[in-house]
Amino acid sequence: MAVLRLEHVSKRYGVGDQTVQAVRDVTLSIDAGEFVAIVGPSGSGKSTLMHLMGLLDVPSTGHVLVDNVEASSLRDKDLARLRNEKIGFVFQNFNLLPRTSAVENVALPLFYAGYRTQPALAKAREALARVGIDPHLRGHHHPNQLSGGQQQRVAIARAIVNQPRVVLADEPTGNLDSQATDDILGLFASLNQEGTTIVLVTHEDYVARHARRIVSVRDGLIASDEAVVHSAGPQAGVEA
Amino acid sequence: MRLNRILRTAFLGLGHNPLRTALTLLGIIIGVAAVVALLGVGQAATASVTSQIQGLGTNVLVISPGQSTENGFSQGLGSSASLTDSDVKALQKDNALAAVAGDVTTRAQVVYGSVNYQTQVEGTTPDIQTIRNLSLAAGRFFNTVEANHDGYVAVIGPTAAENLFGTQSPVGKTIWIDGLAFEVVGELASEGSSGATNNDDRILIPLQTMQAHLLGGDSLTTIYASARDSQSMTQAQLQVEATLRQAHGLRFGESDDFTVTNQATLLSALSNVSHTLQVFLGGIAGISLLVGGIGIMNIMLVTVSERTREIGLRKSLGATQGSILGQFLTESAVVGLLGGCIGIVVGIVGAQGIGRFLQTSVPISPSSVWISFVVAVAVGLVFGVYPALRAARMSPMNALRYE
Ligand SMILES: Nc1ncnc2c1ncn2[C@@H]1O[C@H](COP(=O)(O)OP(=O)(O)OP(=O)(O)O)[C@@H](O)[C@H]1O
Ligand SMILES: [Mg+2]
Numbered sequence: 001m002a003v004l005r006l007e008h009v010s011k012r013y014g015v016g017d018q019t020v021q022a023v024r025d026v027t028l029s030i031d032a033g034e035f036v037a038i039v040g041p042s043g044s045g046k047s048t049l050m051h052l053m054g055l056l057d058v059p060s061t062g063h064v065l066v067d068n069v070e071a072s073s074l075r076d077k078d079l080a081r082l083r084n085e086k087i088g089f090v091f092q093n094f095n096l097l098p099r100t101s102a103v104e105n106v107a108l109p110l111f112y113a114g115y116r117t118q119p120a121l122a123k124a125r126e127a128l129a130r131v132g133i134d135p136h137l138r139g140h141h142h143p144n145q146l147s148g149g150q151q152q153r154v155a156i157a158r159a160i161v162n163q164p165r166v167v168l169a170d171e172p173t174g175n176l177d178s179q180a181t182d183d184i185l186g187l188f189a190s191l192n193q194e195g196t197t198i199v200l201v202t203h204e205d206y207v208a209r210h211a212r213r214i215v216s217v218r219d220g221l222i223a224s225d226e227a228v229v230h231s232a233g234p235q236a237g238v239e240a
Numbered sequence: 241m242r243l244n245r246i247l248r249t250a251f252l253g254l255g256h257n258p259l260r261t262a263l264t265l266l267g268i269i270i271g272v273a274a275v276v277a278l279l280g281v282g283q284a285a286t287a288s289v290t291s292q293i294q295g296l297g298t299n300v301l302v303i304s305p306g307q308s309t310e311n312g313f314s315q316g317l318g319s320s321a322s323l324t325d326s327d328v329k330a331l332q333k334d335n336a337l338a339a340v341a342g343d344v345t346t347r348a349q350v351v352y353g354s355v356n357y358q359t360q361v362e363g364t365t366p367d368i369q370t371i372r373n374l375s376l377a378a379g380r381f382f383n384t385v386e387a388n389h390d391g392y393v394a395v396i397g398p399t400a401a402e403n404l405f406g407t408q409s410p411v412g413k414t415i416w417i418d419g420l421a422f423e424v425v426g427e428l429a430s431e432g433s434s435g436a437t438n439n440d441d442r443i444l445i446p447l448q449t450m451q452a453h454l455l456g457g458d459s460l461t462t463i464y465a466s467a468r469d470s471q472s473m474t475q476a477q478l479q480v481e482a483t484l485r486q487a488h489g490l491r492f493g494e495s496d497d498f499t500v501t502n503q504a505t506l507l508s509a510l511s512n513v514s515h516t517l518q519v520f521l522g523g524i525a526g527i528s529l530l531v532g533g534i535g536i537m538n539i540m541l542v543t544v545s546e547r548t549r550e551i552g553l554r555k556s557l558g559a560t561q562g563s564i565l566g567q568f569l570t571e572s573a574v575v576g577l578l579g580g581c582i583g584i585v586v587g588i589v590g591a592q593g594i595g596r597f598l599q600t601s602v603p604i605s606p607s608s609v610w611i612s613f614v615v616a617v618a619v620g621l622v623f624g625v626y627p628a629l630r631a632a633r634m635s636p637m638n639a640l641r642y643e
Contacts, residue, residue: 108557
């Protein structure tokens with residue numbers, strides 16, 4: 001069953017009197033439980049595609065369906081609700097609120113969902129524990145008191161705290177060293193094992209090989225869409 | 241998002257840059273304090289003049305030399321000595337009037353022992369006591385016999401008494417006015433000082449003595465008359481005008497060379513002036529509140545553009561336009577609210593300070609406090625709306641990419 005569907009989606013940007021065609025007539029479907037990597041060179045339209053999937057931007061033409069709900073007809077309130085309940089975002093630069101504790105950062109989507117403070121914080125602590133951050137040891141730390149890898153774990157906890165249908169991650173390891181990159185990728189793999197759908201945007205083959213399906217984008221078009229055959233664990237992934 | 245969260249977020253945002261928040265607050269504080277203090281001072285000024293006018297007594301007509309405007313304020317005060325003793329005599333025949341007293345006022349040196357004091361010396365008749373409703377703290381008023389037969393007697397106001405005699409009782413003492421000896425026979429009760437003029441700082445002596453031995457001539461500064469009752473005021477005033485016109489030989493079409501005023505006309509003239517004063521002061525205060533509001537708007541616009549990425553992030557996590565709007569509106573409303581509260585306190589303290597300086601009490605009306613408080617919060621909301629709307633309407637993707 002499709003969690004995300006793009007149907008003949010295009011996105012044009014106007015810069016001055018020029019227009020940039022960032023996404024051209026893309027049709028793509030992502031099913032529940034998948035772990036998809038979107039790869040491609042810089043400027044190929046990966047981030048734009050992800051923003052469209054996450055309802056952060058509206059397509060110039062075409063349709064975006066989240067959990068079989070067509071987004072273009074929705075009002076702001078319903079869009080916000082879909083983003084809140086169905087989608088979790090992870091960004092390259094973590095995007096945690098400064099001067100705000102890790103627990104409160106993670107609880108943010110719950111507050112927007114209308115949770116009371118205590119239940120929200122309790123759930124946030126659980127999510128932190130799930131991503132390997134001890135909520136009692138580090139929960140009250142502010143982002144600037146955490147390492148890059150830890151910050152990204154907090155961001156992932158925030159993305160999954162509301163049990164979304166899909167987690168969209170744009171270059172989540174772009175700012176991390178190789179050790180932290182492996183940790184984060186391992187975390188994504190284990191979340192996927194538990195059933196979370198993951199879409200991961202990257203330009204690194206090494207990162208993409210952790211996914212089970214690779215969609216490669218070039219000039220706003222889907223160049224290839226292939227499953228990854230894992231012969232011996234994620235590291236040994238080979239394109240079929 | 242729940243209310244406690246919205247408030248927490250707003251305070252977090254304000255704590256982001258404390259100095260900037262404090263400066264924004266200052267704008268509102270000054271505006272609100274100005275409203276509270278200036279309106280208070282305006283009311284105090286009005287109250288002070290009102291009490292002086294009411295001190296005239298309700299049935300009193302005040303006749304002064306010179307022409308008047310419609311408002312009852314004299315334009316050119318008597319260049320010619322248009323009021324004399326004969327006017328008093330003519331008016332005393334009017335049966336619409338209960339009592340009439342002529343009055344001459346001058347400033348003179350008064351000496352008691354080694355004390356030398358300059359004060360207001362008023363020549364008048366015993367009738368003034370009933371007309372102006374004067375009461376005595378000690379002794380008695382000079383009587384008709386003394387008044388009509390060169391009596392060297394004086395009644396002294398409490399301020400003048402204190403300055404001349406200190407703590408001693410003035411009654412029975414002899415004072416020298418312009419080289420003439422007067423016996424003090426009574427001390428007036430305090431009428432209380434109001435603003436710049438002090439009715440307690442004066443010495444009353446018989447009119448006749450004053451004219452014959454101190455000043456010469458028979459011209460008067462003022463004639464006080466009292467109507468039989470407050471209903472007959474208008475009639476009494478018309479009567480006075482007719483009598484004086486006749487006494488002065490004014491023909492039809494010639495304008496009066498005197499002015500008759502009473503408490504009612506003075507009060508209505510005053511209420512015009514005090515209304516203008518209140519509007520003027522309120523206007524100044526309002527402008528400073530407006531400037532404070534523009535300060536809020538300015539800061540909120542800066543804040544919104546500084547925190548564009550935060551807005552994008554919050555939207556990606558499920559914030560609606562409404563909750564972003566609420567977040568920034570709450571921030572500016574909190575500035576208005578906090579500024580309003582501090583401003584009211586500063587305004588009250590400031591008004592008391594001004595009151596101490598002017599030696600009057602400055603009343604703080606609850607309505608001016610309420611109004612300025614509500615206006616401060618409203619200013620915060622109104623001037624916060626535009627920045628908040630800009631934040632709320634941002635596309636999440638553009639906001640996230642903003643640098
Ligand atoms: N807001 C915008 N206005 C104008 N052009 C834009 C805008 N956003 C993206 N583009 C253009 O759209 C194209 C695709 O951009 P996008 O960010 O999706 O690329 P990307 O594949 O994510 O690249 P990278 O790997 O460098 O992040 C680029 O040519 C970019 O210049
Ligand atoms: Mg990108």
